[in-house]
Amino acid sequence: MTVDLEKILRPIETPLIKFPAKYMTLANGQEMVIRQVEREDIPDILPHIEPLIHCERDFYNVVAARLYAELLAYYSYRVQDEYVLIAQIDGELAAIVNGRIVSPEIGMSYHTFSLRRGLRVGAHAFATKMEYHMDILKQKEVLIVAESGIGFRRWMIEYKLEKRFDIPHELGGCPSWSLTKELFERARATLVVGRRPVPEHLMAKAKAGILAPSDPPKAPEDLLAATRSMLDSTGTSLIEMKKKLGAK
Amino acid sequence: MELNIYAYKCKRCGQLHYPYKTICKKCGDNDHNEFDIVALPKNGKLLTYTILYNPPSDFEVAALCLGIVELEGGMRITGQLDIKNPKTGMKVAGKVEVVRIDGYNKHLGMVFYQE
Amino acid sequence: MREVYVAGIGITSFSRLEYPLVEIAAYPALMALRDAGIKKVDQVYVANMGSGRINGQTGLASAVVDHLSLTPAAAETIENGPASGASAIKQGYMAIASGMYNTVMVIGAERMREVNPLEATDFVATLTHPLAEYIYGITLPSLAGMFARMYMDKYGVTSRHLAMVAVKNHKNALDNFYAHLHEDITIEGILDSPEASTNNPFVADPLRFYDVCPVSDGGACIILTTAENMKKLNKPMIKLAGIGQATDTHCVHERNDPTDLLAVREAARQSFAMAKIKPENVDVAELHDAFTILEIAESEEVGFFKKGEGHKALEKGLTKIGGKLPINPSGGLKAKGHPVGATGVGQAHEIVLQLRGGAAKRQVKNAKIGFTCNFGGFGNNVVCLTFIKEN
Incomplete structure (x- = not known):
């Protein structure tokens, strides 16, 4: 019976065109490769996300926890038509973006997660996700929500998304916004970059292994440099608060 | 008037x-x-300009073109430019128009066009 | 007039700080008190530009002096736009030199990241002329953009020179724990690669993203005292030897030659004259590079290089650490960060650290004379300080 049940639980997958890998030079001169990963790569990615579930800064904890679950669900065939793109610098995992295809015309953006702060890594990764929906999958619009102020500003300022408050987003919470084909075309010149094909040595390095980021985001430790999460009015400091109260 | x-x-x-x-x-x-x-005279030449890509949030435009104009007679004025491809030294002509709306207040100022 | 020395210094990171403004002011003060080895001061000056508007708090100095349990010391808040910091140091100098007080604490503190960057930029823009500039949507980056275009045309400065300033200051900031940006950018990444225009988009044409300082929170503190008190403290004798301040027209368009920064020229001249030195005697300088073009322009106006030759000095590497006259070893406003009211005190902090020989990897060798230029408005109120290390 279990076999039959799995058949019921596992969604039917639509065959999708794969994202053709690309690369770009960052502000620091390093080269970043963005490519699609498959189910079998997920176990190599999850260990790099897990530590950030405990990083209380800029909603890293929230996004890491949700992304971890989404990738796990993808790995275990529990989400229909999900895809995962990753950005790597010298093999190190720099960013993860994922999303889902709702219908041939509508895409749903899930998360954009930078493991390397600065250098517009997140912006490049987000733009690439939109490029996948619009240029590769030829969709008409992508539904988006933001969980962090950084994300909200990014697309409010850079893409000027349209409101779609009547459509609920699968991530829940905040109302949906939409990147339409027209807005994407307007942003294309300034935001969508990258070169193809990826030179062999770069691709080989990227595929050799998804390495842990050498300088992942951390909550600052120095009191002077620090966020004092005890006083954090946004209520994201539960873990830190418990530690301080001595609870396990 | x-x-x-x-x-x-x-x-x-x-x-x-x-x-x-x-x-x-x-x-x-x-x-x-x-x-x-x-x-102030309204005609002059463009002394310098900039295209500001992140204008203050009450301006509902993606970019704002601003410049300093040397008017006939030598007085200078800062103003907005409604010019597609501005160039320093180009001749411009100004009009007094609403340049900023702040709640109920409408601020008048000089907007320059290509002459 | 009595001579004035630096007894203690302290600083926070210039980045986004998620604790109240009063504490951003108080932590560096605590560090400076410990550094000086003292417990009481006669007067506290707090340099700040935006607490009333951004943080909804007025009377900042009174709150800070109580937070530090320094009551009943005298306390005032000093607001002079982005030059508030150096202005407050000037007030501290005058209080001691006049004989009114013996030990004065000067704090600079700002918390701009409490609001979003557009609001922060709009707040700083309120220092432009309300009727002849602000109503058009003029912000500080747009004034800098217009200034840069004229300057580049007139003196042959190119985007590459501007990028070189950014790269140099970002490199310096890598060795500064307290700096806002620790990004090792390259010319290739921000100017030459096919992706450069996205990595480094225009902000106020011709200025790009990496030509403009970040919006920072941060605090810094410097404690000033008399020569007599210094004898008891066993600290290096760093003298606040020269102060100059000058103003210029409120509107940039009213200046005879808008590419001249006359207030910088005059403030620097006064500061050098008071310290009885010449610009060429300076070993290390912190200039107000809120925009990369300003580092080049100020390096000329203060007299380090001839007008129109600052960018050539930059090309030759004279302004790097290890060069003839290192400029902005801390990373400058560009990479160390620009918490507006605190910036001037932050600059003085770096110079004192350099003169004490305590700047670790970014130390300028044998630095004896240091100089800061704190630029308020768009050059309409400038304060320059000269510090000299005595043996």
Whole structure:
């Protein structure tokens, strides 16, 4: 019976065109490769996300926890038509973006997660996700929500998304916004970059292994440099608060 | 009625000021801070400009073109440019229009067009 | 007039700080008190530009002096736009030199990241002329953009020179724990690669993203005292030897030659004259590079290089650490960060650290004379300080 049940639980997958890998030079001169990963790569990615579930800064904890679950669900065939793109610098995992295809015309953006702060890594990764929906999958619009102020500003300022408050987003919470084909075309010149094909040595390095980021985001430790999460009015400091109260 | 932006001309020494000052910058005479108002000319040449890609949030445009114009007669003014491809030194002509809306207040200022 | 020395210094990171403004002011003060080895001061000056508007708090100095349990010391808040910091140091100098007080604490503190960057930029823009500039949507980056275009045309400065300033200051900031940006950018990444225009988009054409300082929170503190008190403290004798301040027209368009920064020229001249030195005697300088073009322009106006030759000195590497006259070893406003009211005190902090020989990897060798230029408005109120190390 279990076999039959799995058949019921596992969604039917639509065959999708794969994202053709690309690369770009960052502000620091390093080269970043963005490519699609498959189910079998997920176990190599999850260990790099897990530590950030405990990083209380800029909603890293929230996004890491949700992304971890989404990738796990993808790995275990529990989400229909999900895809995962990753950005790597010298093999190190720099960013993860994922999303889902709702219908041939509508895409749903899930998360954009930078493991390397600065250098517009997140912006490049987000733009690439939109490029996948619009240029590769030829969709008409992508539904988006933001969980962090950084994300909200990014697309409010850079893409000027349209409101779609009547459509609920699968991530829940905040109302949906939409990147339409027209807005994407307007942003294309300034935001969508990258070169193809990826030179062999770069691709080989990227595929050799998804390495842990050498300088992942951390909550600052120095009191002077620090966020004092005890006083954090946004209520994201539960873990830190418990530690301080001595609870396990 | 044609709208103007005014310069302030010192009644004693004739020095022009834009914007207004309480004491004349040339004769500095504080017994005599009287000025005649003189409409600024509207034609001039573009001295410098910038395209501001993140204008203040009450401007609902993606980019704002701003410049300093040297008007006929030598007075200078800062203003908005409604010009597609501005170039320093180009001839421009100004119009007084609403340049910023802040709640119920509408601010008038000089907008320059290509001549 | 009595001579004035630096007894203690302290600083926070210039980045986003998620604790109240009063504490951003108080932590560096605590560090400076410990550094000086003292417990009481006669007067506290707090340099700040935006607490009333951004943080909804007025009377900042009174709150800070109580937070530090320094009551009943005298306390005032000093606001002079982005030059508030150096202005407050000037007030501290005058209080001691006049004989009114013996030990004065000067704090600079700002918390701009409490609001979003557009609001922060709009707040700083309120220091432009309300009727002749602000109403058009003029912000500080747009004034800098217009200034840069004229300057580049007139003196042959190119985007590459501007990028070189950014790269140099970002490199310096890598060795500064307290700097806002630790990004090792390259010319290739921000100017030459096919992706450069996205990595480094225009902000106020011709200025790009990496030509403009970040919006930072941060605090810094410097404690000033008399020569007599210094004898008891066993600290290096760093003298606040020269102060100059000058103003210029409120509107940039009113200046005879808008590419001249006359207030910088005059403030620097006064500061050098008071310290009885010449610009060429300076070993290390912190200039107000809120925009990369300003580092080049100020390096000329203060007299380090001839007008129109600052960019050539930059090309030759004279302004790097190890060069003839290192400029902005801390990373400058560009990479160390620009918490507006605190910036001037932050600059003085770096110079004192350099003169004490405590700047670790970014130390300028044998630095004896240091100089800061704190630029308020768009050059309409400038304060320059000269510090000299005595043996």
